[in-house]
Amino acid sequence: MQSPPPAASSTPPPAKGLQLYWLPPPEPWHVAIRGAADADDAVAWKTLVQVANTRLDFIETIRLDRAVRRRFPGPPPGLASSRTARLALLGSSTLDHLLPGLRVGALRRGIWLDTYSGGYGQYLQELLGADSALHRFKPATVLFCFDEEHLFGTDMLLDARDAADLVDAAARKIENLWRLVREHFDCPVIQQTILPHGVPVFGNNEHQVPGSPRRLAQALNQRLREMAPHNGADILSIDDRLLMDGIGAWHDPALWHRAKQEISPAASHFYGDLVGRLLAARLGHSAKCLVLDLDNTLWGGVIGDDGLEGIKLGQGNALGEAYVAFQRYARNLSKRGIILAVCSKNDEANALSPFRRHPEMVLREADIACLVANWDDKATNLREISRRLSIGLEHMVFADDNPFERNLVRSALPMVAVPELPEDPAFYAQCIADAGYFEGIYLTADDMDRGQQYQQNQKRESLKASLNASAGNLDDYLASLQMELLWAPFDEMGLQRVTQLINKTNQFNLTTRRFTENEVRAAMEDAATITLQLRLLDRFGDNGIIGVIIARPVADRAAAIDTWLMSCRVLGRGVESATLNLLVEQARERGFQRLLGEYLPSEKNKMVEQHYPKLGFAGLDDSECGTTWKLELANFRTLDTFITTKKSHLITGSL
Amino acid sequence: MTDAQILEAMTDIFRQIFDDDSIVLTPSTVANDIPDWDSMNHVSIVVAAEARFGVKFLTAEIEQLKNVGDFVALIRKKLGPAA
Numbered sequence: 001m002q003s004p005p006p007a008a009s010s011t012p013p014p015a016k017g018l019q020l021y022w023l024p025p026p027e028p029w030h031v032a033i034r035g036a037a038d039a040d041d042a043v044a045w046k047t048l049v050q051v052a053n054t055r056l057d058f059i060e061t062i063r064l065d066r067a068v069r070r071r072f073p074g075p076p077p078g079l080a081s082s083r084t085a086r087l088a089l090l091g092s093s094t095l096d097h098l099l100p101g102l103r104v105g106a107l108r109r110g111i112w113l114d115t116y117s118g119g120y121g122q123y124l125q126e127l128l129g130a131d132s133a134l135h136r137f138k139p140a141t142v143l144f145c146f147d148e149e150h151l152f153g154t155d156m157l158l159d160a161r162d163a164a165d166l167v168d169a170a171a172r173k174i175e176n177l178w179r180l181v182r183e184h185f186d187c188p189v190i191q192q193t194i195l196p197h198g199v200p201v202f203g204n205n206e207h208q209v210p211g212s213p214r215r216l217a218q219a220l221n222q223r224l225r226e227m228a229p230h231n232g233a234d235i236l237s238i239d240d241r242l243l244m245d246g247i248g249a250w251h252d253p254a255l256w257h258r259a260k261q262e263i264s265p266a267a268s269h270f271y272g273d274l275v276g277r278l279l280a281a282r283l284g285h286s287a288k289c290l291v292l293d294l295d296n297t298l299w300g301g302v303i304g305d306d307g308l309e310g311i312k313l314g315q316g317n318a319l320g321e322a323y324v325a326f327q328r329y330a331r332n333l334s335k336r337g338i339i340l341a342v343c344s345k346n347d348e349a350n351a352l353s354p355f356r357r358h359p360e361m362v363l364r365e366a367d368i369a370c371l372v373a374n375w376d377d378k379a380t381n382l383r384e385i386s387r388r389l390s391i392g393l394e395h396m397v398f399a400d401d402n403p404f405e406r407n408l409v410r411s412a413l414p415m416v417a418v419p420e421l422p423e424d425p426a427f428y429a430q431c432i433a434d435a436g437y438f439e440g441i442y443l444t445a446d447d448m449d450r451g452q453q454y455q456q457n458q459k460r461e462s463l464k465a466s467l468n469a470s471a472g473n474l475d476d477y478l479a480s481l482q483m484e485l486l487w488a489p490f491d492e493m494g495l496q497r498v499t500q501l502i503n504k505t506n507q508f509n510l511t512t513r514r515f516t517e518n519e520v521r522a523a524m525e526d527a528a529t530i531t532l533q534l535r536l537l538d539r540f541g542d543n544g545i546i547g548v549i550i551a552r553p554v555a556d557r558a559a560a561i562d563t564w565l566m567s568c569r570v571l572g573r574g575v576e577s578a579t580l581n582l583l584v585e586q587a588r589e590r591g592f593q594r595l596l597g598e599y600l601p602s603e604k605n606k607m608v609e610q611h612y613p614k615l616g617f618a619g620l621d622d623s624e625c626g627t628t629w630k631l632e633l634a635n636f637r638t639l640d641t642f643i644t645t646k647k648s649h650l651i652t653g654s655l
Numbered sequence: 656m657t658d659a660q661i662l663e664a665m666t667d668i669f670r671q672i673f674d675d676d677s678i679v680l681t682p683s684t685v686a687n688d689i690p691d692w693d694s695m696n697h698v699s700i701v702v703a704a705e706a707r708f709g710v711k712f713l714t715a716e717i718e719q720l721k722n723v724g725d726f727v728a729l730i731r732k733k734l735g736p737a738a
Contacts, residue, residue: 017706058699058702058703059671059672059699059703059706060671062671062672062674062699063671066673066674067674070674094695096695097699254712254713255702257714258698258714258717259698264702265698266702266705266706
């Protein structure tokens with residue numbers, strides 16, 4: 001029914017609109033939205049989140065946003081605080097059309113987002129004026145987006161030094177804005193890179209023209225990336241997206257002139273998704289684990305039918321090479337800290353044979369933290385993987401070529417992210433990257449050997465199992481681990497990792513208080529506050545930084561444990577007891593007479609509900625939001641553990 | 656595509672953007688008839704129509720539109736004569 005456009009037209013083709021192609025196509029979803037209007041809050045919110053997790057285009061995104069704002073003008077009652085956010089959008093061009101996409105990008109990750117958009121080019125006044133609308137809004141994140149005309153003017157400079165000065169001045173100006181945000185709101189900044197929409201004047205050798213708009217934008221973007229890590233700023237790499245999608249998908253010069261919209265409305269839903277990833281990453285919701293199917297996902301064919309010689313993997317075969325490339329991508333993800341697991345309908349021996357014996361396998365057994373191959377349904381097996389690795393299902397991505405398995409997992413476990421893998425394996429890696437599941441904020445040394453740590457954990461588990469089998473007991477096992485707990489007060493070196501743990505630990509976290517790097521630094525610098533970072537070693541290797549404590553002085557010579565969190569990787573080994581021994585020792589040294597503990601329940605931290613009573617704390621009156629506990633230091637007797645505790649300066653470096 | 660089909664597709668775009676299934680467009684509908692039809696939504700409507708019909712409007716063409724009827728006529732012109 002659609003006739004082709006007239007062939008003679010010399011107008012550029014219309015933007016087809018960027019697609020969130022990794023999401024499943026939408027159901028007749030306005031029906032679901034209508035249902036949400038009448039359903040109770042929890043059901044309505046769940047429905048709207050599910051609709052957001054389908055392949056909406058920008059118009060459908062606008063519609064969903066209207067429905068959400070009508071149903072939830074404020075955050076849904078009972079939604080965890082880590083699922084709400086307040087974002088201020090400040091910049092130099094028209095921004096209001098980006099708001100629906102931003103809110104839906106957050107909704108897709110289960111986050112209720114309140115937004116504020118500053119007046120066109122008014123950002124400096126709004127930041128400086130203490131009674132401005134921005135100050136009344138109290139942002140928890142500020143997103144800056146500046147266009148190149150605003151920063152560099154419209155008159156092209158030819159002198160190299162003038163051009164360099166221009167970039168320098170823009171960089172300083174932006175760094176100053178970041179500083180103002182820190183001072184006024186103490187919240188993270190997201191800085192969109194400059195969208196280079198200037199038209200080239202010189203061609204392939206554009207770089208020879210010092211003041212060329214394109215060159216200035218590239219130079220400034222480079223500077224922003226260098227400045228960001230020291231300034232608590234995250235970069236929104238819109239320039240990188242242009243490499244994927246082309247400028248035409250993101251920017252329409254006609255709309256720039258008509259409405260000063262630098263980002264086209266046709267890209268607004270994608271823009272919102274990119275920002276949603278960053279917000280979710282800061283709130284600790286990025287995925288941590290990639291669960292892979294085997295047959296036709298890691299290799300071509302079916303290992304149980306085709307055998308080792310029959311599967312397609314490498315060997316110069318186009319399909320086989322595509323699977324090798326996907327395995328390389330998975331291995332690279334693992335190197336940067338993503339845990340790999342396997343969930344396959346296979347006999348275990350068949351599933352393992354390529355890992356052990358196929359010469360072209362890139363992934364080896366050692367790269368897979370947990371392999372489950374049997375004939376149970378995949379939802380059951382994903383639960384089992386989640387249990388074994390102590391990684392929540394909402395932190396898992398499941399990659400499977402089979403649409404049946406994908407849909408089964410989506411309906412049984414809606415919290416697991418399941419990309420619509422393209423049919424051709426050559427595009428698997430790009431699909432997973434485009435979906436942005438594993439959005440990172442900062443890369444720490446711990447990230448880089450996390451895969452190894454989980455692998456070691458599996459070895460510990462099998463030792464434990466063998467001890468159990470040989471009628472050994474848990475004490476024998478723990479003693480055989482030869483555990484060493486290294487500790488240090490917070491220090492500059494460990495600050496990023498400590499901040500990262502504070503902001504992403506959900507399960508073993510007594511209070512789930514989130515702090516910015518500056519707040520953590522303030523605790524570090526306060527002599528009266530006890531701060532501890534903990535690292536656990538054992539005979540299988542290094543578990544990295546696994547625990548964080550902040551205890552602050554309060555009345556009556558007591559230290560109140562503001563934050564106590566621990567990585568679930570080291571559960572069940574007596575680390576809690578060793579930590580308390582250490583904390584008591586530290587508190588005594590500073591003349592405290594008692595410790596106060598507090599448990600604030602969240603969606604995820606049920607496992608530590610009995611943490612303080614188990615350690616011998618006595619119950620106090622329950623507060624409105626949780627339970628409180630007290631330990632008299634005079635009565636405390638050191639708890640038995642199988643852990644040697646040692647102060648170390650090498651807590652964050654490599655040993 | 657007939658004018659009626661174009662009008663129907665435009666109605667669908669309006670219903671989506673304003674999340675209001677009661678909207679009924681006629682050739683004489685103007686911006687004042689729909690409360691939320693501001694300049695921002697106008698741009699979204701134009702971009703949505705470009706994506707839906709696979710056409711690209713010229714800046715000058717957009718500026719001359721006075722009502723929905725003009726819009727439908729412009730789209731028909733872009734698509735070529737109805738089959």
